[in-house]
Amino acid sequence: MRKLKLQMQVSLDLFIAGKESGMSWMIWPYTGPWTWDEELKKYFTDTTASNDTILLGxxxxxxxxxxxxxxxxxxxxxxxxxxxxxxxxxxxxxxSRKPRRSRWDNTTTTTEDLATEVLRLKKLPGKDMITYGGATFANALVRTGLIDEYHFIVNPAILGKGVSIFKKLDDILRLTPCSARVYPCGITVLIYSDHNTKKGPPLAIP
Structure with missing residues (x-):
C-alpha cells in the first residue's frame, strides 16, 4: 500500500502561518530567491520526486x-x-466540496468522501503520495488518521499564535520519530511516522 506523506513548513510552535505576519517568518516563503542551502534544497526536491501523486484542497x-x-x-x-x-x-x-472542472493538465478534481478516496488511492500501484495543504485540507487529512509520515520543515521562529493544522483532534496523535536534521541555513527537518495509521477495509479498485 502506498504511503501518504504530509510536508509543511512550520514555526517552532507548529504554526504554518501567522495571524498577522503571514509567512514572513520563513527563511524561504516559497517565493523569491531560494535562500535554503544546497543540502536542504536536495532533500526538498528528492522528497517530491519520491511521490507520483500530490493531494491538494x-x-x-x-x-x-x-x-x-x-x-x-x-x-x-x-x-x-x-x-x-x-x-x-x-x-x-x-x-472539492462541490463539482468543479480542472483547468490544469495532469489533474483530477473530486467530490468523493476524503477518507474513502484517499484509501482508494493508497491501494493503487505507483509511488507514494504527498500533500502540502492548505491548512483546512491538511487538518481534514490529519483527522482521517490516514497520514503515514509527517515531514516538518521547522523554521527557527516562534509565532505565539497562528494557523494550525492540528485543530479539533478526536484523540492524542502519537507519532514515532524517524529522523531529525539541522541544515546550514537554520532549518531543522523533523520526520515522524504514524504506525497507527488507519488501513481501512479492503476496497475494490474499478
Whole structure:
C-alpha cells in the first residue's frame, strides 16, 4: 500500500502561518530567491520526486499553487526548476466540496468522501503520495488518521499564535520519530511516522 506523506513548513510552535505576519517568518516563503542551502534544497526536491501523486484542497490549487509551479518549471535558469518539474510531472488529485472542472493538465478534481478516496488511492500501484495543504485540507487529512509520515520543515521562529493544522483532534496523535536534521541555513527537518495509521477495509479498485 502506498504511503501518504504530509510536508509543511512550520514555526517552532507548529504554526504554518501567522495571524498577522503571514509567512514572513520563513527563511524561504516559497517565493523569491531560494535562500535554503544546497543540502536542504536536495532533500526538498528528492522528497517530491519520491511521490507520483500530490493531494491538494481546491482552495490551494485554485489559489495559485499549480499555476505557480507550472510557471517555474518553464524557467530554465531558475534553480527551483527541478523541484517544479517534479510537481508538474506528478498527478494532482484535488478535493472539492462541490463539482468543479480542472483547468490544469495532469489533474483530477473530486467530490468523493476524503477518507474513502484517499484509501482508494493508497491501494493503487505507483509511488507514494504527498500533500502540502492548505491548512483546512491538511487538518481534514490529519483527522482521517490516514497520514503515514509527517515531514516538518521547522523554521527557527516562534509565532505565539497562528494557523494550525492540528485543530479539533478526536484523540492524542502519537507519532514515532524517524529522523531529525539541522541544515546550514537554520532549518531543522523533523520526520515522524504514524504506525497507527488507519488501513481501512479492503476496497475494490474499478
Amino acid at each position: 481546491w482552495d490551494m490549487a485554485d489559489g495559485g499553487y499549480i499555476d505557480h509551479w507550472n510557471n517555474i518549471a518553464g524557467q530554465k535558469d531558475n534553480p527551483q526548476n527541478v523541484f517544479a518539474a517534479n510537481v508538474v510531472a506528478a498527478h494532482k488529485h484535488v478535493f
